[in-house]
Amino acid sequence: MSALLLAVAATTFTAQPARAELRLCNKTESQVGVAIGYREDTEWVTEGWWNLPANSCETLVTGALVSRYYYIYAVDYDQFGEWGGRAFMCTREKEFTINGIEDCVARGFERTGFFEIDTGEQSSWTVQLTEPVQGGTGGR
Incomplete structure (x- = not known):
């Protein structure tokens, strides 16, 4: 299977009152499930889970971003891919809010x-999940 790509972009707003939020845009042709991790106090x-239809956006955090770092895990329900990393946190299959990342x-x-x-020090941020690589390298 080809690797899934991730594009991240800081958004700034001009000529309008600043909107502060963390948004995620699903730029794929699949439905995507998203979970988020962050430090609160x-x-x-x-x-989790936010279920985003193909080519849609969702606000995950409203208001000014209080943390510099946020953590995201996403699953492509149609292509069975995922966007993940090395920051391990707790999840479950059904809707959840879990305190603590240990055990x-x-x-x-x-x-x-x-x-x-x-x-960084931005008050708003947008994450874009993009399509699997289309490069003729027959993935598994």
């Missing part, structure tokens, strides 16, 4: 690898 929190399996959750988004 002194504790890690993971939340996921022992607490009855799945241990899932999220990718990191460094928003």
Whole structure:
């Protein structure tokens, strides 16, 4: 299977009041499920699932971004691909809000690898999930 690509872009707004948020845009032709992880005060929190239809966007965090780093895991329901990384956090199959990222399996959750988004000092950020690589390299 070809690797899935991720495009990340900071968004700035001009000529309007600044909107502060973390948005995710599904730029694929598939339905995508998204989970997010972030630090809230002194504790890690993971939340999911946002189900985004093909070629749509969703606001995951409203208001000014209080953390510099956010973590995202996404699943392509139609092509069975995923966007993940090395930051392990807790998830589950059904809708969830989980406090803490330690001992996921022992607490009855799945241990899932999220990718990191460094928003810098921006108050708004948009993440774009893009189509699988189309390059003639017959993937598995």
